Amino acid sequence: SKMTVKAVKMPCTSANVYTKVPDGGWGWTVAFAFFVVEALTYGIIKSFGVFFNDLMESFDETNSRISWIISICVFVQTFTAPLSTVLSNRFGHRLVVMAGGLLVSTGMVIASFARSVVDMYVTIGIVSGLGYCLSFLPTVTILSQYFDKRRSLVTAVASTGECFAVFSFAPAITALKEQIGWRYSMLSVGVLQLGITACGSLLRPIVIREQEEVKAQPPEESTETKYMLENEQTCTSIESIDSGVDITTSPSNVPGKTKAEPKSEEPKQHGQNPVENNSTPPEPKSKLLDFSVMRDYSFICYAFFGLFATLGFFAPSLYIIPLSRSLGISKDHSAYILSAMAIAEVFGRIFAGWVLNKKPIRKIYIELICVILLSVALVAFPFASGFWGLMICSVYFGFMLGTVAGTHIPLLAEDDVVGIERMSSAAGVYVFIQSLAGLAGPPLAGVLVDTTKNYSSAFYSCAAGMVLGAVFLALVRPCKTGLCHHQQQQQQVEESTAGPPPELPDDFIDMDIGKAENSGKGSDSV
Secondary structure (H helix, E strand, O other): OHHHHHHHOOOOOOOEEEOOOOOOOOHHHHHHHHHHHHHHOHHHHHHHHHHHHHHHHHHOOOHHHHHHHHHHHHHHHHHOHHHHHHHHHHHOHHHHHHHHHHHHHHHHHHHOOOOOHHHHHHHHHHHHHHHHHHHHHHHHHHHHHHOOOOHHHHHHHHOOHHHHHHHHHHHHHHHHHHHHHHHHHHHHHHHHOOHHHHHHOOOOOEEEOOOHHHHHOOHHHHHHHHHHHHHHHHOOOHHHHHHHHHHHHOOOOOHHHHHHHHHOHHHHHHOOOOOOOOOOOOHHHHOOOOHHHHHOHHHHHHHHHHHHHHHHOOHHHHHHHHHHHHOOOOHHHHHHHHHHHHHHHHHHHHHHHHHHOOOOOOHHHHHHHHHHHHHHHHHHHHHOOHHHHHHHHHHHHHHHHHHHHOOOOHHHHOOOOOOHHHHHHHHHHHHHHHHHHHHHHHHHHHHHHHHHOOOHHHHHHHHHHHHHHHHHHHOHHHHHHHHHHHHHHHHHHHHHHHOOOOOHHHHHHHHHHHHHHHHHHHHHHO
16 A cells, blocks of 8 residues: 555656546546647648648659658658557657657757758658657547547547648748748758657656556455455365355455455556556566467558558548649649648548547448548549639548548557557557558559649549558458357357366265264264
8 A cells, every 4th residue: 555655646747547437537638639649740740731742852853752852751750650659668659659759859950051962862761750659649649548438539639730730830931931942941940840840748647547546455354354265265175165155245345355356456557556466467568569360350451541541541642732833833722732731630530539539430431431531532632623623522531631640540449449548558459550552642642643744643542541540440340240159159169069067066074074974873872
């Protein structure tokens, strides 16, 4: 009990200890930090399209070669996701996010002095890409641990940070370029991204310890219940059977107390200061990355969904401004189209969080509907003409993108996929699998644009990937239910092969009573 009190009364730099998921508290501060981190990571990535034409002119490069900057950045960000999970489990979310913020800022600042596109590959692609991974994934993981009933809504609202960033950064950077040029504008963005380090300092770890009142019981009572439980399990004499019956029938022995003892050991496995001296509870803590999720068929299908859907996440944001410029739309109006897309994405994320927060709804099916509608939005872009045509398509795409982009990672915490207990490792593996699409998506669209001389081909490739993602997403729920039935059948087969359980207790009482009576009669005759 003393160790529990110390854990609660530690300074603000220590972990927050709760008896259950708070659904608030310090979680609101973590949600604000996630909002800012989203703005300074994905918000900057999606706003990078404003530098696209400037880099092509300065370095005299093609669309595909410039696209490799963001492609390498997204690949490194997603490919190193397991590393982010391992470092977070080893050193804590706070230090990892703060280190990631330093890497993001350093890469962007050095990129402003680049003399070739290869320099951009190293600075923004590798250095900043690694920083984006260390900043984003631990933040969204710890935010999911602070909320349970409100998880979908809070995560969706907090993830709107990138939308507000695109809405404000795209026009601001465009105007700033006109005054100081693209290099100093990129330098200013790098300095601004130091705010990620400040947000990382707000990520206090959380420990859930249920039924802590059990630890405050007198040691004599707890040892007595343990002794009685041992007697119940041994069943070696009439006295041991009587003591086992006393546990379940005597009013003085409350069943809740005897059952609470083994249950209280489960939260200790997740706590930082385990009270028991047993060597078994800390063992799950030693697993820095759990690849057992790869044996879950529903997670495999969900990972393939993320792999193909990623093809449609970044390319439209990169190519909407070049597409509008090819249609004769001015730079300022092109930036407004990108900002309108960001505003619509805000409402899409909030709407998705509100809908998924409804209890009777199967969340995986809602996600599937949104992915299908997002595929329709991607197909609609090539048929748009003029400013208002692109504006309507951008608003529709932004809204549907918000419903998917803000929920696809938090949905890993749902029981239809892997659950909250394995979300940390699942998120690392899931984002790692996405890295292949993040690497191939923008360059593939760039090659199609250079080959066809038409930006519409980039949106067709994104739509094809999104449709494939919808197919795998539709298989998640059937695979989950099918796997559960398969496991139940295996359990039944094991029980049948193992034979019926020993019937010692019923026969044992009669046999021992008979032996006792015979021994009593023998003593009387003597």
